Amino acid sequence: MGSFFRIFPEQASTIAARVDGLYMFLLGVAVFFSGLIFLLILYFAIKYRRRPGHTRAQQVGAHNLLEAAWILIPLAITMVVFVWGAKLYAMVMLSPPADALEVYAIGKQWMWKFQHPGGQREIDALHVPVGHPVKMTMTSQDAIHSFYVPAFRIKMDVVPGRYTTIWFEASKPGVYHLFCAEYCGTNHSRMRGQVIALPPTQYQEWLRSNREVESMAAAGAHLFQQMGCAMCHDAASLAPTLVGVFGSSVPLATDDTVLADEAYIRESILNPRAKLVAGYAPIMPTFQGQLSEEDLTQLVAYIKSLAPKPAGGG
C-alpha cells in the first residue's frame, strides 16, 4: 500500500463494499443534481437575460404536471436512500450473526480497553480473526466515546450507563486504524488504537500466547460468590435462578416480559427494582458504585455462560 494520497480507506470488512455502494449512490445523486442546477442557472441566465424587446419576465401560471414531478421524483429518490440505508444499518450492521465472537470494550478518557471471552485483555489494540464475525459489546466509564474503524466502515457510540453493540467481519489481514469519533475531552484526538486482523490460525496462536489466568466467565463466577450474589440466586426461593436466563424471555411483576440480554442483566445488577421478576420480593440491593464496568462485563459473561448452549454456539 503505497504512500500516495488515498481518498477512501481500504475496504477490509465484509460490509465495506456495501457501505461504499450506498455512499457512491448518494455522491452520484448529489453530483448529478448539483451539476444540473449549475448548468440550468447558466442556461437560464443567458436565455432570459435582459435585452432589447425582453425587459420584463412573463409571469408563469400553475403547471400541475410540473408540480407533481418535483414532488414525486425527489420523494422517490429519498425513499430509495431511506430504505437502502435503513436496511444496511438495521438489518445488517445491528444484527450480529449468532456465531459471532464476543469482545467487550470499555471506553474511558482516553483509551480503549478490550477483553476477550478467554480473559485476554488489551489496551488500544484489538486482535480479531479474519473471516469470522466479531460482536462488540461496549460501554463507557465516563464521557460518550465512539468506536470507529474506517476500514471496516463501522462506527458506534459508546455511552456511559448502557451497552451498545456493533459487529464486523474483517475480510483481509492487516492493521487498521481505530478512532474515537465523538469529542470526549482534551485528549480525544489521541484516543485511538489499532485493530489487528489475523488469519484464523495466527489468531488462535495469539489467543494461546496471551492466555490469562481466568476466562471472563470464570472471573465473573468468582465475583458472583464474592459479592454474595450466589447466596440468594443459588437458593431457589429467594431469587430467580440464573441458569438459562440469558436470551430467555423473563416474566416481570408488571405482567410484561423482557428479553434477558446484556443490557437487562447489567440493569438488574445496578437497579434491581427497575424490572422486578414476577413472584419475587424486591429484596436485592443495588450494586451501583460497588462494581466497575469491567466487573459488570465479567458478571454478564458469567451469566451468559449459564445459558443452555445453542447448537454450534460458543
Ligand code: CUA
Ligand atoms: Cu473518546 Cu473522543
